[in-house]
Amino acid sequence: MTDTKTLLKRVRKIEIKTKGLSNQIFSGEYHSAFKGRGMAFSEVREYQPGDEIRTIDWNVTARFNKPYIKVFEEEREMTVMLIVDVSGSGEFGTQSKTKQEQIIEICAVLAFSAIQNNDKVGVIFFSDQIEKFIPPKKGKSHILMIIRELLEFKPVSSGTSIKEALSYFNKVIKRKCTAFLISDFIDNQFEDSLKMANNKHDLVALNIYDIREEELPDVGLIQLRDAETGIQKWINSSDKEVRLDFKKEVLRRKKMLEQIFRKSGVDVANIPAHESYVGPLMNLFKRREFRR
Secondary structure (H helix, E strand, O other), X not given: OOOHHHHHHHHHHHHHHHHHHHHHHHHXXXXXXXXXXXXXXXXXXXXXXXXXXXXXXXXXXXXXXXXXXXXXXEEOOOEEEEEEEOOHHHHOOOOOOOHHHHHXXXXXXXXXXXXXXXXXXXXXXXXXXXXXXEEEEOOHHHHHHHHXXXXXXXXXXXXXXXXXXXXXXXXXXXXXXXXXXXXXXXXOOOHHHXXXXXXXXXXXXXXXXXXXXXXXXXXXXXXXXOOOOOOEEEEEOOOHHHHHHHHHHHHHHHHHHHHHHHHHOOEEEEEEOOOOOHHHHHHHHHHHHHHO
């Protein structure tokens, strides 16, 4: 376990970086990309030329003997859920960061963007079981607690079940919310769960991957270990056929994921672990804003 002083330093470091990004870059785009629950009644005022007739409040109009209209404002406050994959494959990283380290920063920047918008933020940690649920709340102290949990959390299991995570999410969060499903999506049979969750909520997928999961380097005989199952095997990466088969499998899986997200109607951003997440997130926010 990390000692308290070291942990607080790590929390502070992530807070400074991600809060700055959410202040400078993300807050406006986040606000535009993720709408509140709808329109809420604000007040009545006297009718002015150009106002829509359908907004006239006939009761108030009759009482004062001149036309009044109802004024509505967008109901901005939302609940934002971070559904975070903490399975064993997140420990993988061949460049400057592991997938899990990238996920922690992304969660922090989304959480700070959400509280600037006066939204509640909650978290579900999942592997092939529900590891932890942090109910949605507001405030900076709540966000810092979430970051501490992200840094320190040790899952019980190493497998992955997106289906289990989304099923639990649908049960515990009753009202419509915005949810970010953050994972490397090394799993199967979750398409139906994705559709169901997106029908009830506004679900967004953030697919985190490492560059070495896309292309096998030519470095001779290497031992590979599955972080989720523990299974190990030796392969000859200098064999052109081996590298070609690896690439084919990568492309097959990519295509399958694209189809799953498209059929489910879920927006997705593909984010490499070793590069900045700013561009992919900004593009995601802008795509959503453009469609509104």
